[in-house]
Amino acid sequence: MAFAWPLVAPVILVALPFNGLNGFLLDLFYFTFTYAAMSVGWNIIGGFTGYISLANLGFFGLGSYIAGLMLFHLGWPILLTAPLVGVICSLAAAGVGWIALRTKGPSFVIVTLAFTFIVQFLALNLKDITGGSAGLYLPLLIMDPILRGDLFYFYMLGVLALAVGVAIGIRRSRFGLGLIAIREDEGKAEGSGINTSLYKIIAFMISIWFAAVAGAVHAQYLNYVDPDLAFELIIMLNMIVMTLLGSRGTIWGPVLGAFILFPLQSYLVYWLPSTIAGEVHLALLGVVLVLVARFMPDGLLVTAQRLVARRPPPRLRPVPAVGGEPTRVMAGRDE
Amino acid sequence: MSSSLLEGFAPIAEGTSRSLHVRGIDKAFGGVRALRACTFDVEAGKISALIGPNGSGKTTAFNCISGFYVPDKGTVVLGDRDITGWTPSRIVHQRVARTFQITRIFKRMSVLENMVVPVRRTGLKAMFWDGIQGHERERAARLLEFVGLSSFMHDQAGHLSFGQQKLLELAAALMAEPEIMLLDEPSGGLNPIMIDRLTGYIRDLNRLGVTFLIVEHNMGFVMRLADEVVVLHRGAVISHGRPADVRADPAVLEAYLGD
Amino acid sequence: MLLLQGLVLGVLVGGMYALMASGLTLIFGVMRLINIAHAAIVIFASYLSWQLLAILGIDPLISIVILMVVFFIGGALLQAGVLSALVDKDLSLALLATLGVANVLEGSEGALWTSSFHAINTGYSDQVYQVGEIYVPLIRIITFAASVVLLVGLYVLLNHTDLGRAIRATTQNRGVAQLVGVNVNRITMIAFGIGIAVAAAAGPLMGMYYPFYPDSHWGWIGKLMAIVVLGGLGSFRGTLIAAVILGIAEQVTILYVPANWAAMVFFVFLFAVLIVRPQGFFGHVARESL
Numbered sequence: 001m002a003f004a005w006p007l008v009a010p011v012i013l014v015a016l017p018f019n020g021l022n023g024f025l026l027d028l029f030y031f032t033f034t035y036a037a038m039s040v041g042w043n044i045i046g047g048f049t050g051y052i053s054l055a056n057l058g059f060f061g062l063g064s065y066i067a068g069l070m071l072f073h074l075g076w077p078i079l080l081t082a083p084l085v086g087v088i089c090s091l092a093a094a095g096v097g098w099i100a101l102r103t104k105g106p107s108f109v110i111v112t113l114a115f116t117f118i119v120q121f122l123a124l125n126l127k128d129i130t131g132g133s134a135g136l137y138l139p140l141l142i143m144d145p146i147l148r149g150d151l152f153y154f155y156m157l158g159v160l161a162l163a164v165g166v167a168i169g170i171r172r173s174r175f176g177l178g179l180i181a182i183r184e185d186e187g188k189a190e191g192s193g194i195n196t197s198l199y200k201i202i203a204f205m206i207s208i209w210f211a212a213v214a215g216a217v218h219a220q221y222l223n224y225v226d227p228d229l230a231f232e233l234i235i236m237l238n239m240i241v242m243t244l245l246g247s248r249g250t251i252w253g254p255v256l257g258a259f260i261l262f263p264l265q266s267y268l269v270y271w272l273p274s275t276i277a278g279e280v281h282l283a284l285l286g287v288v289l290v291l292v293a294r295f296m297p298d299g300l301l302v303t304a305q306r307l308v309a310r311r312p313p314p315r316l317r318p319v320p321a322v323g324g325e326p327t328r329v330m331a332g333r334d335e
Numbered sequence: 336m337s338s339s340l341l342e343g344f345a346p347i348a349e350g351t352s353r354s355l356h357v358r359g360i361d362k363a364f365g366g367v368r369a370l371r372a373c374t375f376d377v378e379a380g381k382i383s384a385l386i387g388p389n390g391s392g393k394t395t396a397f398n399c400i401s402g403f404y405v406p407d408k409g410t411v412v413l414g415d416r417d418i419t420g421w422t423p424s425r426i427v428h429q430r431v432a433r434t435f436q437i438t439r440i441f442k443r444m445s446v447l448e449n450m451v452v453p454v455r456r457t458g459l460k461a462m463f464w465d466g467i468q469g470h471e472r473e474r475a476a477r478l479l480e481f482v483g484l485s486s487f488m489h490d491q492a493g494h495l496s497f498g499q500q501k502l503l504e505l506a507a508a509l510m511a512e513p514e515i516m517l518l519d520e521p522s523g524g525l526n527p528i529m530i531d532r533l534t535g536y537i538r539d540l541n542r543l544g545v546t547f548l549i550v551e552h553n554m555g556f557v558m559r560l561a562d563e564v565v566v567l568h569r570g571a572v573i574s575h576g577r578p579a580d581v582r583a584d585p586a587v588l589e590a591y592l593g594d
Numbered sequence: 595m596l597l598l599q600g601l602v603l604g605v606l607v608g609g610m611y612a613l614m615a616s617g618l619t620l621i622f623g624v625m626r627l628i629n630i631a632h633a634a635i636v637i638f639a640s641y642l643s644w645q646l647l648a649i650l651g652i653d654p655l656i657s658i659v660i661l662m663v664v665f666f667i668g669g670a671l672l673q674a675g676v677l678s679a680l681v682d683k684d685l686s687l688a689l690l691a692t693l694g695v696a697n698v699l700e701g702s703e704g705a706l707w708t709s710s711f712h713a714i715n716t717g718y719s720d721q722v723y724q725v726g727e728i729y730v731p732l733i734r735i736i737t738f739a740a741s742v743v744l745l746v747g748l749y750v751l752l753n754h755t756d757l758g759r760a761i762r763a764t765t766q767n768r769g770v771a772q773l774v775g776v777n778v779n780r781i782t783m784i785a786f787g788i789g790i791a792v793a794a795a796a797g798p799l800m801g802m803y804y805p806f807y808p809d810s811h812w813g814w815i816g817k818l819m820a821i822v823v824l825g826g827l828g829s830f831r832g833t834l835i836a837a838v839i840l841g842i843a844e845q846v847t848i849l850y851v852p853a854n855w856a857a858m859v860f861f862v863f864l865f866a867v868l869i870v871r872p873q874g875f876f877g878h879v880a881r882e883s884l
Contacts, residue, residue, distance in 0.1 A: 052686050054693075099868050106628045106827065107868055109689060110819040113630070114861050117816045125854065172466045174456050181441060181452050188439040191401065192453040193427035193511055237697055240690060276705040279808070283701025289694030293687045294676050 013157055017150050026149030030221070032262045033156035034214050038235075039242040039254030040163040041210030045203045046240070047248035048176060050183030051108050053204065055096060056211040056239060058116030059089045061230035063215030065123060068136050068225040075139075078220040079155060082213045089212035090205040097201040120231040135226025138219065152221055159217075160255070163210055167251045170206075179203055180249070211239075234282055238262070241289050247299025256301055352379040352514050352544055353414030355431075360399050360409035362392075362570075369395040370570040373409070377515070377563075382537065382547040384557040384578075387567035388591055393550040394436055396567065397519055400548075401433045402426045413515075428455070432513035434504050436520045436550075442493030446484060449492050449503060450475035453511040478506045482536065498529045505536070515546040522553045534560055558582065566590065599728045600846035606734045608841025609741040610803065612834045614796040614814070615821040616748060617789035623765035623828040624785040625681050627688050631696035632793055633814035638699045639665065639797020640806050641707055644714050654714050654798035655740060661798065662791040669790025673783045696811065703808040714801035737799040744795050745834070751788070752830065761785045765828060813857060820864035 017026065038056065045053045067078045067085045078085075100111035123130050130136065141148060170176040178199050181189035190196045219225045238261065246257025265281070272280050296303060355377035362370040370392045377383045385393050398404040400411050402423035410419045418426055432453070441449050447467070454471050456462055479485045482502040487495060492503060501521065508516060518537075522530045530553070537547060537560060551557045557564065558578040566574040566581055568590040574581050581587055618632045639661050646652040646660070672695070680688035721732040752758035760781045763771035772778045800806065800814075821840055825832030840860055847856040 046686075050686055052689055099865055102868075106622075106626075107823065109628055109630070110823060110864070111868065113812075114816045114819065114864060117812055118858070118861055121854075121858070169464050173463050174451075174454070174461065174465065175463050177448060177452060180444070184441045184443060185439055187403070187423075188435070188441065189452070190423045191403070191427065191433055191435070191439075192507070193424050193455060194452070195422070195424045197422075233697065233700075237693075240693070244690065279701045279704030279709075281701070283698045283705065286694040286697030286699075286701060289697070290676060290691050293680060293691045293694065297680075297684065297687050 010161065014154075017153055021149075021153075023145060023149050026146070026153050028263060028266060030149070030152045030156055031266075032258055033153070033160045034218065035238055035242060035262050036255045036258035037156060037160040037163040037210050038214050039239050039246070039258050040160070040167050040251075041207045042239045043207075043243045043248060043250075043254045044167065044170060044179075045200075045207040047243055047250070047254070048170065048179040048183065049200060049203045051101075051200060051204075052240075053112045053207060054109060054236060055093070055112035055115045055204075056208065057231060057233070057236035058112070058119040059093065059208045059211045060215035060218075060235060061116075061123060061227075062092070062119050063089050063212030064219040064225045064230040065130060065136075066212075067216030068138055068219045069129070071138055071220070072136055078138075078216055079151070082216040085216040086209040086213040090209045093205045093208035094201055097204040101197055101200040101204065116231065116236075120227055123227040123230065130225075130227070133227060135224055135229075138223045138225065140223050141220065152217070155217060156214075159210065159213055164251060164255065166206065171251055175199065175202070183249075234278075234285065237282070237285050237289065238265075241285060241292060243299075244289070244297070245292050245299055247301035247303075250299070250301050253299050253301045257299070260300075352546060354379045355400065355515060355546070355548065356410075356412040357396065357400060358410045358412065360396065360411070361407045362395055362399055362404060363407055368570055370399065370406075373567070373570060373572060375565040375572050375575055377546060377548045379546050380541075380544055381562040382541050382549065382560055383563045383565065384561035385548060385550045385565050385567060386552070386554070386557055390569075391567040391590075392570040393567055394519060395570075397433065397517055397548075397550055401431065401517055427453070427511065430512065430514040431517065432508040432511060432515070433517035434501075434508055434519055434521060436523065438497070438501050438504050440492050440500050440504050440507070442491070444492055445489050446479065446492050446495070446503060447472070447475055447488045450478065450507050450510055453507055455511060474510065478509050481509075482506045483532075498525050501525065502533075505533075509540070513545065515548070516540070518547065518549045520550055520552060522551065522556045530556055596849050597846065600849050601842055602728055602730060603734065604842030604845035605838055606730070606738040606841075607803075607845060608838035609738040609745070610796065610799055611817070611821060611841050612837035613741040613744055613792060614800070615818045615825075615833045615837050616745060616830060617792035617796075618818050619822050619825070619828060619830055619833040620748075620761075620792070621786055621789040622822065623830075624761060624782045625677070625688070627677070627681060627685060627692070628819070629789070630689065630692040630815060631699065632692075632789075633811035633818055634696040634699040635665065635790055635793045636797045636800055636814065637806050637808075637811045638703060639794040640714065640801030641703055641712065641797075643798035643801055644712050645707075647714060647716070653716060654802055655736070657798050658740070658744075658795045661794040665794035666787040666791035670783050670787035672790075673786040677786070678779060678782065696815075700808045700811065707808075709808055711805040711807050712801070713805040714798060716802065719802065733802050737803055740799055741796070744792065748788075748792060749830070757781075757784065817857065817860045820860040824863055824867050 013029075016029070021029070038060070042053065042056050045051050063082075063085050066088060067081055070076045070081055070085070071078050096111060096115050100108045124133055126132075141151075143151070170179070178189065178194045181192065181194055182196050182199060186196055215230065219230070222229065242257030242261050243254040244257070245261065246255065247253030265285075269277055269281050292299075298306075357373060357375050357377075360370050360373040361368070373392065373396055375385075385396060387393055395404065399406045402418075402421050402425070405420045410417055412418065413429055413431065416429070418429065441452065444452075451467055451471055456465075476485065476488065479488060482505060484495075484499060484502060484506065487499070492500065495503060501524070505518075505521070521533055525533065534556065537549075541547060549557065549561070561578055564575065564578050564581040565572055566584075566587050573590060574584045574587045576584075614633070614636055618629055621627060621629045621632070642661060643654045643657040646657045647654060652660070676691055677688050680691055718732055718736075723730050723732060723735070750758075752762060760771070760776045761784075763774070763776055764778050764781050764785070768778055771781075817840070821836045822833055824840065825834070825836030840863060843859045843863065844856050847859045
């Protein structure tokens, strides 16, 4: 059954490290889980709600800095403070969202882009606080390297599981239906009684939590925070391409996108001449984004399901190809 | 269609429903004054119609009442509450529902999902976790039966015919049990048989206490159905009263024939 | 007087900002699309102009003409091949495509020219004129003059030609324009091409003004977006006025704070406008687009 894999995969992923994954693979999975979690998060505002956010990168970096500074000055371990850092950033996101989401339309992209730029600028220029371009060196986690690898592996796997759980909850719930209504026809949604501004801000806050947590954990992973790494463009681009390629607006699409694209990129970048690897990587990912948007905008998951089911364009929810009543996905509970 | 199909649609008790008072609304777009000192009442429990030649400001008035436009001047009062400038969703929560001139439904959602969108819920779990509840599905099923769309419940809304989509829009608006319904050209594009059906639905709902304000071009439809007619011309109210009175009013005839 | 200096420089730089932003506004007008790649195109044109100067000795002002033609064609092709299909289906996809293009340009620049700073230096780059107590670098006068010429040309095109009329009609009401016989798809393609061409024209000018590097378009797109929001999305006149206002604000601020911080002025204005009057000063009321 093609759709049993959501159940089988987590079991495999939990068991893997115990079967002796080496450090390199542990790292690879760590990055993949991180990207998957961030993509699932981005999908909440970008996919379900249809509002393109470019702020997730800004909050990834902000999360890195807040967590890094708390560790640096107060000694608070990041792996414990990460969720709190996420909440702090979500609250900040409420403010950003309030400015950007009061009107329909393009102001959201503009403000989120401006936000990311401003945060990076501040990280670079508030040298007394952030260390400027020299960055901040963080205390190391003293532990066996493989154990350390395991730690980050399971931590981000946990965050990913949480992200997927949140996505499932949103998708089946009133809140999710509201977000989708906003995406499909915001005026009609508003006219149906959905407080669109509030819904959008909440969706944005949830989305940002995951980006900020990922950023915080990554700061510990690197033991270092600096304005270039914390705000690397490739991170934002990847979140978006992974979600789009996997299928926007679905639960598992972004996860699929991450699991395909990250290992693929890691492998391919290896073949690029090192002096321009980063630049060519960026350009190629940009090309991929344009191609996916143009030629496979529905993404892999939805396109695959459509081919397997061989029926007219699917409804909003991807319909299970094998059995199942069509709208069971909107799990009704008969009382 | 008997009103027994609307079991579960709580009839609105005599005296508790509210009237809508539009007072002195001005609304301009750039140089164009769409509404000038527009003033009229929509009496609770009655079917009122808003008519007028093209460009007279009917839909603009609608949009001001339902929160989609903010009036430049003037007030919209519901019962004893000033709702001028409220956001549309807040007005909907006052149990005022509307349809649109060009039918708007969520084409990529199923008919059932369309029905469930307007349902109000409270509580964290109800908002963020629960799927469609049994009683919600039942209410949707009953309303869909009322408008004759039961067999399409799980179909994609965009696959319905034009007339069916209009009825879906109406049925979905009823899900939140509105006290007042604002219908923008509900008969637009419908054939005479469908128009009769629609007339029947509106009468049935009105008997249960739902107040209607209907913008219309179709005179026959309006005159048969409305208790009270308000005539707009160039953004101002030029006549109002019972259909027969308005029809005979020379100012109205001139407005329609004059320009 | 220092303030007067700031004012004068502000107007001069404002002219160039207006040129850069006008293409963005034009594109938004016909497609309702925020072209995230707009500043990246300006920078890319700067690089090409630099290269033309380095290899063929072509003066940047002359390269404007070449670049405008090339980028017009490129822009039209991009619109016809990629964007038009996306805009109809789902505007957010078109937005993502422009994001992709921005990154392709940035990555290519880094690969071809490395990430070090570049600047276009001509023989006359260093001259400074003095009028009373005000010092004005020649470059700023030249770029202002060139910007004005191009903006006037754009204005004439939009307001006194059939093409311009068709573009304005398409901007105001696409459906009605189509009804009266405007080939909206072709007009959109041409308008987009013009928008890109204007951006390309700003490239050499910008390159003579400020040093640039692959990343710098992110700072610029932020500023440009602040300008178009302040002026009201889609309003050409609004963009011009907002560009000058923000140019002045920036140049006056530079007198008091380090130059890179002065850029923050744009964002202060952006957020202020969005809080107080989201539709900008010449745009349409936002809620009504529901």
